[in-house]
Amino acid sequence: MTIPQFERIALIGIGLIGSSIAREVKELGLTGDLVISTRSTETLKRAEALQLGDRYTSSAAEAVKDADLVIVSVPVGASEAVAQQIAANLKRGAIVTDVGSTKASVIAQMAPHMPDHVHFIPGHPLAGTEKSGPDAGFTGLFRDRWCIFTPLPNTDQAALDKLKAFWTALGSRIDEMDPEHHDKVLAIVSHLPHIIAYNIVGTADDLETVTESEVIKYSASGFRDFTRLAASDPTMWRDVCLHNKDAILEMLARFSEDLAYLQRAIRWGEGDKLFELFTRTRAIRRSIIQAGQDVDAPDFGRHALDTKK
Amino acid sequence: MTIPQFERIALIGIGLIGSSIAREVKELGLTGDLVISTRSTETLKRAEALQLGDRYTSSAAEAVKDADLVIVSVPVGASEAVAQQIAANLKRGAIVTDVGSTKASVIAQMAPHMPDHVHFIPGHPLAGTEKSGPDAGFTGLFRDRWCIFTPLPNTDQAALDKLKAFWTALGSRIDEMDPEHHDKVLAIVSHLPHIIAYNIVGTADDLETVTESEVIKYSASGFRDFTRLAASDPTMWRDVCLHNKDAILEMLARFSEDLAYLQRAIRWGEGDKLFELFTRTRAIRRSIIQAGQDVDAPDFGRHALDTKK
Ligand SMILES: NC(=O)c1ccc[n+]([C@@H]2O[C@H](COP(=O)([O-])OP(=O)(O)OC[C@H]3O[C@@H](n4cnc5c(N)ncnc54)[C@H](OP(=O)(O)O)[C@@H]3O)[C@@H](O)[C@H]2O)c1
Ligand SMILES: NC(=O)c1ccc[n+]([C@@H]2O[C@H](COP(=O)([O-])OP(=O)(O)OC[C@H]3O[C@@H](n4cnc5c(N)ncnc54)[C@H](OP(=O)(O)O)[C@@H]3O)[C@@H](O)[C@H]2O)c1
The missing domain is CATH 3.40.50.720 (NAD(P)-binding Rossmann-like Domain)
Incomplete structure (x- = not known):
């Protein structure tokens, strides 16, 4: 070209x-x-x-x-x-x-x-x-x-x-x-992840039993991943939520339904259901790496940066 | 020492x-x-x-x-x-x-x-x-x-x-x-993030309106972050869910409650509520970086690895 x-x-x-x-x-x-x-x-x-x-x-x-x-x-x-x-x-x-x-x-x-x-x-x-x-x-x-x-x-x-x-x-x-399909695709690959990230960081911020300083200290065990998306521009993301409402609400409903299923499996100790989901999700990561859409280094390669200090 | x-x-x-x-x-x-x-x-x-x-x-x-x-x-x-x-x-x-x-x-x-x-x-x-x-x-x-x-x-x-x-x-x-406090702290900083990540990847995998190959192709817009946690060992995480049930269910309940609030704000176009949450969450990321618990590079420094190829 x-x-x-x-x-x-x-x-x-x-x-x-x-x-x-x-x-x-x-x-x-x-x-x-x-x-x-x-x-x-x-x-x-x-x-x-x-x-x-x-x-x-x-x-x-x-x-x-x-x-x-x-x-x-x-x-x-x-x-x-x-x-x-x-x-x-x-x-x-x-x-x-x-x-x-x-x-x-x-x-x-x-x-x-x-x-x-x-x-x-x-x-x-x-x-x-x-x-x-x-x-x-x-x-x-x-x-x-x-x-x-x-x-x-x-x-x-x-x-x-x-x-x-x-x-x-x-x-x-x-x-x-077409624009409608774009909005649905983006609702799941981008908008829902950001909303979920904002939400979990908000939940952690509001707890009484665990202090904010504990959340910060121990964040490397998973939580910190979400804080990156949740540090995105508030104006941009408010606008996205307001301007892709229907697709986002549809994806949120699916997410919540699935989470209720998972919650129930945890409550009733249904290890096989948990294991099935936790196994299935690995394949998607592999495909993303194969498609060149993420780095293959463990922990996003952070370790290399961590130890450069 | x-x-x-x-x-x-x-x-x-x-x-x-x-x-x-x-x-x-x-x-x-x-x-x-x-x-x-x-x-x-x-x-x-x-x-x-x-x-x-x-x-x-x-x-x-x-x-x-x-x-x-x-x-x-x-x-x-x-x-x-x-x-x-x-x-x-x-x-x-x-x-x-x-x-x-x-x-x-x-x-x-x-x-x-x-x-x-x-x-x-x-x-x-x-x-x-x-x-x-x-x-x-x-x-x-x-x-x-x-x-x-x-x-x-x-x-x-x-x-x-x-x-x-x-x-x-x-x-x-x-x-x-003490062990009980440990289990509560870890439920929010580690167990909930992993469960949420597994869940959202599961939700995306199950959609009919958006194909799996679309999810993979466009994952760099946020979704890929979650796939890393959701690629963790299924046995380890099944066991964590089964062995920290009470604390995890407590955190899941808080998370779901907060998500319902957010969902409602999106449905009713309450931009101020969205903006307030999206602003508050930025501070936590800054504190995590200051505490040396994450790298400050944009996108976890992935870009450096991306372009090394
Ligand atoms: N960030 C991402 O990851 C990303 C990825 C793909 C697409 N996008 C889209 O790209 C667009 C820009 O995002 P960005 O990340 O570049 O945002 P940004 O860094 O926050 O920059 C926003 C720009 O828009 C201007 N602006 C803000 N509010 C405005 C208003 N009410 N009227 C006129 N101009 C206004 C700002 O001007 P002042 O500073 O002069 O106020 C600034 O020049 C958004 O539509 C976003 O959805 C973002
Ligand atoms: N991964 C993390 O991010 C992380 C962080 C902090 C703490 N932990 C904890 O560290 C522990 C080990 O995790 P890991 O990441 O090192 O796991 P891993 O890489 O999967 O290794 C698990 C080890 O445990 C053995 N094992 C598995 N099932 C067993 C069973 N039923 N009976 C006896 N041995 C068994 C495996 O043996 P074979 O291969 O020979 O079957 C292997 O040697 C877990 O309790 C986990 O909660 C993990």
Whole structure:
């Protein structure tokens, strides 16, 4: 695939995802003019200090002028407001995309505002860490990770291909599905894990019989794994919960039902049921490692870092 | 603290924990005679091939003869059987300890069989990975991790001090508490996280609307974190569930109650409640990192390993 070129790229939002895109675009030289826009002057100044772009503005409307590619990387709940701000200034033939973690809601928020003369193509790179803000980004974040597009009917194939080539240049593997299916898949592989992690950390925080300092001291025996996801950005995750409600509630119901079964097996000492589940789940980890979606090192390879100190 | 010496050490069970102890004992030269015993001839042969000890036997009774320190590292449900096998052959004045993840049950299983002339001191090193068997062990596993003792009333202080010195030599930090409290603490910091991880992986495996191959492909968006814990040894975790039932059921009830609250907040679009919880949980992660109980690198530092490929 040829590496795509854009005369001007505008990034709306310059947090973990936006700034990772900015770093890649610079490194790969995908445009001669990278315009960065973010809501607060504080974040904008930080982006400038980090030299993430060529120009900086706190006006999203200003940023998108004459841009051939516009990438919106803000919490999903802010999608409609951004769409409203940029709509009138979008260049004829521009590609407008986003990186939001939910898709049906983003489409409902943005599509009605998009003029007919632009290509609005919703997307979602499945890559991230628990950190946020412009300092958190890095090149390589998208490497070997999937980027899912949920194109609307009648999307221009050439525009879609160009956007795919862009993400391929960033190292992503490309997939396509309809927005409803995306939201269901993400509810189980991403949203439920985060909600469960937040919940268990909250439960531990509230106990009376075990102190918080005990939880912290002894966290290496399993608990600490959950605290990473539970340290993710609260705004982003509040918005995800509010904007993928149905799929999340469906997955939560399944999870709770299964947990009740497990709880009962524990109460009644049904070791065989426990053993059956605990055996079955190992296979999935093996498949994930084979698929190149996790490292094979024990304990995520933490030990190597632990002992480097 | 002086490094303790034992004329003979016997290890009953040579999996992840037993073999990590064996490697440390050899490296630190804590005994002149390390006897290794395990149930199956297959594992025993593997231990021998790895040169983990000085002598090897499939009889636990044989192994403990004349040993000054006996460490039992088997699934907690096997504790009573091992205690029965070794009781008659224990040397006068020997220290007998274990590494089991639950303590009240191990004490109930082992203490009645221990002759008066030995020092039985239950212990639990809070260190491990998701791997098992003699190949999984390594030196450094216990470094900076806590080892909790739950001594019985009237435990000989000199024997306890010697055992603490042994674990300190292995790099552990030492703590002491009563067995019931240990079991409550571990229920929240270790047992609940593992059960929840097994459960969510089970839920994902059972879905009809999202395929298993989709779960695997897109797992890097959060789900993969849980698969590590859910790949832990099924026998060990079945036994933990059966032998710390009350504390686990208590923590599960709290967790489910909190999850119902969260679920309701999602259903009714109560963003403020979600935001409050998602903010509160960040502080715990910071404290864990400050306490040296996890690495500070984003995504557990996986990215460094990912890109080494
Ligand atoms: N983090 C992940 O793991 C991940 C992975 C894939 C996709 N995503 C999606 O990517 C998007 C951005 O996430 P991120 O991790 O990059 O977030 P982030 O690091 O917190 O950055 C958020 C950016 O959005 C701006 N912003 C916040 N609230 C806004 C509002 N109400 N109106 C306009 N701009 C606003 C912020 O501007 P100021 O700082 O100037 O306020 C900042 O530039 C989200 O939709 C998220 O769902 C995230
Ligand atoms: N893994 C962890 O993260 C961790 C952390 C702290 C404490 N612990 C505790 O440490 C103990 C050992 O765990 P591990 O991870 O080392 O397990 P492991 O790697 O699976 O090794 C288990 C050892 O116990 C033996 N064994 C298994 N079933 C037995 C039975 N019914 N009777 C006698 N011996 C039996 C095995 O012998 P064969 O292979 O010969 O059958 C093997 O030598 C458990 O009590 C566990 O709760 C584990």
